[in-house]
Amino acid sequence: MSISTAPWVWISALLSIAILSFLYRDNPLYKFAEHLFIGVANGYAVTFYWHNILVPALFDPLFRQGKLLYIIPFIIGLLYFTRFIPKISWLVRIPIGITIGYYVGASIPASIQAYIIKQIQGTILTPYNFQTWNAGTMGVIWSVILFIGVLCTLSYFYFSKAHKGILGTTSRVGIIFVMIGFGAAFGYTVMARISLLIGRLQFLLGDWLGIIH
């Protein structure tokens, strides 16, 4: 056992314990560590934005190098601050509109292609689909299960008709698939949370206390 003598390791360890103390109950130590983390993270981000983005990409070209075209993004950016002046606060819609327009224009075709068309292709039963899946001897079986699962799950979310007869059966099968999905997601969530605990304990027992190597 060799306890660390590095001050930053001690600070990290004490703050980690402060955060973990929430498991007992809410307390001032936890609140202090939580606020400190959020404050430091935001402070780091703001200074980084200023020194690495705003100054080299906007202020230097505009005010030092005299590139006057940069006045347009500068003014549009400034319009965000009109939110604080009630009389002209409507001007904030201009930069928001430009930002949303840019993102929507870029994301709609990309999202349709990547998230809808490709995913539908991955569900359709075709010989090509069976080959590219490359899931070994069980590939065909899993393809069929996937196909049935997607159709039954979709039928469960079809509310324009009463869930009776065939629709009743398929929607009940759909619920099973949805439950399996939730179960998998829950299992992964448990794994993720335990992993984070392990990570912290590796730090506390290793880097700080030197019990594990």
Next chain:
Amino acid sequence: MKLTDFLIKLTKIDRRVIYLILAAVVILPLIFPTVERVRVMEPVEKLFNAVDTIPPHKALIIDFDYEPQTQPELEPMGIALLRHAFARHIKVLILSLYVQPLGLAQKALTQVTEEFNSEATSRADSIIYGRDYVFLGWQPPPLIPMLGMGVSITNVYQHDYYGNKTDTLEIMQGIKNYNDIALLVSLSGSSLPKSWVAYSQNRFGVAVAAGVTAVSAADFYQFYQTGQFTGLMTGMKGGAEYEEMVESKLGIKKKRKASEALPSLTYAHLVIIIFIIIGNIGYFIKRRSK
């Protein structure tokens, strides 16, 4: 006391007792380590093979996008990937799409380069900044590098993280845009790997793989199944599998943080499953007795 009463009493156990039991089963395997065999699954194997077959004239991009909250799961993946790439002398471009991961990316880079350089006997063996790898840093918002690197990487990242002009670096002489990138691996606790698929792969055809947290794994498997991800690592288990591949295929025997954590992870899961079963039995007994 009857068994049924005992089981009902167990359902009312204080949550802090459960925390203590969980802490014990996590801590003990860390202090007294046991060997646990890591079985490598297909998604990780495919990722390993994709990295392993990168030709010398092409490069690997690693997007380090994990923050302190997700570091325990994703850092072992990043370190294992770097070990693999440096061992094979693959050119590596490192970037982050957010601010917080920058420090963690630099930490991982420093650790792995020091590992390699401490054993190097010549300049050719060493891992040299600007020749073997470059830390491009951060360029917001994420959409800009995702789309912009399809045209010119040095235009998007005119300066690297340390302030060097990127077009003067040796590594960037043969790398212009996505055409020179064999694989892009996104290590992220958010939905960014999907965005890489939507904007970079969809538009420019670059191969994308991902290392993701376990909590978000269920959202990503369908992208692996459709072939949109070349490979996939999920959670600490995914990191352990890649570490296993690096050690068994390349003979690199270094600290394996994810693999060392697997026994704790296994026992913690067992304890949680036992508590869920006890809770359910108690619930059904209570319902029947009403």
